[in-house]
Amino acid sequence: MTTYACPKGHLSETDDFCDTCGAKISGAAPPPVESRPTLPAGGPPCPNCGTPRAGTSRFCEDCGYDHNTGRVPTLTAPAAEDAPTQGWTATIEADRKYFEENAIEGIDFPATATSRTVPLPPPQVRIGRKSSSKGTHPEIDLADDDPGVSHSHALLTLSVDGVWLVSDLGSTNGTYINDEQSPLTAGDSRALQDGDRVHVGAWTTLTLHAP
Numbered sequence: 613m614t615t616y617a618c619p620k621g622h623l624s625e626t627d628d629f630c631d632t633c634g635a636k637i638s639g640a641a642p643p644p645v646e647s648r649p650t651l652p653a654g655g656p657p658c659p660n661c662g663t664p665r666a667g668t669s670r671f672c673e674d675c676g677y678d679h680n681t682g683r684v685p686t687l688t689a690p691a692a693e694d695a696p697t698q699g700w701t702a703t704i705e706a707d708r709k710y711f712e713e714n715a716i717e718g719i720d721f722p723a724t725a726t727s728r729t730v731p732l733p734p735p736q737v738r739i740g741r742k743s744s745s746k747g748t749h750p751e752i753d754l755a756d757d758d759p760g761v762s763h764s765h766a767l768l769t770l771s772v773d774g775v776w777l778v779s780d781l782g783s784t785n786g787t788y789i790n791d792e793q794s795p796l797t798a799g800d801s802r803a804l805q806d807g808d809r810v811h812v813g814a815w816t817t818l819t820l821h822a823p
Contacts, residue, residue, distance in 0.1 A: 620784065628719070629759035632746065634813065635784040636716055636760070666782050669799040671767050676736045683772075699823030700732040700776060702768075704752070704816065711815035716760060716785070719814055726757070732820070734770040739812060740781075741765075752818070760785045760814030769801070776820065777801040778810055787812055 615623040616637050618630035625631055655665035658672040658679075665672070670680055677683075705727035730752060740750035741763050748763040755761075762783040769777045779801045780787040786795030788811040789802055796802060804810070806822035 626759075630784070631743070632763065633784045634741070634760050634762040634765070636718060638718060666764075667798055669779070669781055670801060671736075671769065671779055671781075671799075676767075676769065701729050701821045702732055702752070702810075702818045703727060703729045703821065704754075704757070704818050706757070706815050707811065707817035708815070710788075710811045710817055714785075714811075714814060716814050719759075721815060729821075732768060732770075732776065736770065737768040738764065739766040739768065739810075739818070754813065754816060758813035758816040761812050761816065765812050766796075766810065768804075771803075776804045778804055783812070785813055 615625060616627045616630075618624050618633065618635045618637050620630065620633050620635050622630050622632040622635075624637060627637055629635065630637055655667065657664055658677050659682075660677040661672060663672055665679065671678055706722050706725040708721055708725070711721050733751070737752055738750040739752045739754065739761070740748055741755040741761050742749055742753040743755075743763055746763055750764070754765075762781070762785070764781045765783040766787045767779045767781055769779065771777055778787065778789070778796070780796040780798050782798040788795050789804075790809050804820050806820060808820050810818045810820070812818070
């Protein structure tokens with residue numbers, strides 16, 4: 613089987629974007645590389661579930677443990693007075709304006725720009741690309757929407773104050789908010805409001821809507 617080397621050093625089975633991190637791949641395919649055991653990566657294990665920490669990421673990618681506060685998002689259904697938080701949604705669309713500003717060389721904007729609206733169920737929603745072989749199963753799966761999205765790209769978390777926060781999980785192409793020119797730093801969180809736009813990958817924009 614032919615593999616392709618991505619700029620981050622991964623071996624990818626696809627020749628346009630790395631199927632591990634979403635980085636753009638250029639050039640001809642290198643000769644097949646003999647596979648070798650993968651060494652465990654990451655920082656100290658999560659004190660809640662034991663998953664290695666991804667760099668300095670604030671949230672554990674598996675259980676959502678907050679390394680800053682020592683809290684784990686609760687899965688308990690919210691009380692009646694908190695019911696409005698259940699109604700948050702996100703509209704996902706191929707955004708030509710963001711694509712042109714992002715300008716990833718060598719790819720074209722999709723001929724058919726699609727849009728869909730999905731619910732945001734608390735306590736957290738992961739944004740990425742599903743891969744059974746890599747064990748990634750994000751709630752918002754963009755595998756068929758945007759090849760520039762990393763497998764574990766960003767995380768939306770509902771805070772104890774009822775505010776949605778977005779964090780970048782160390783993605784290759786970055787996570788941008790509204791019209792800001794600089795992406796979120798991996799592990800940093802940003803509070804979101806009704807109408808805020810989260811940009812990921814090559815052309816995807818998620819617009820949040822309050823109940």
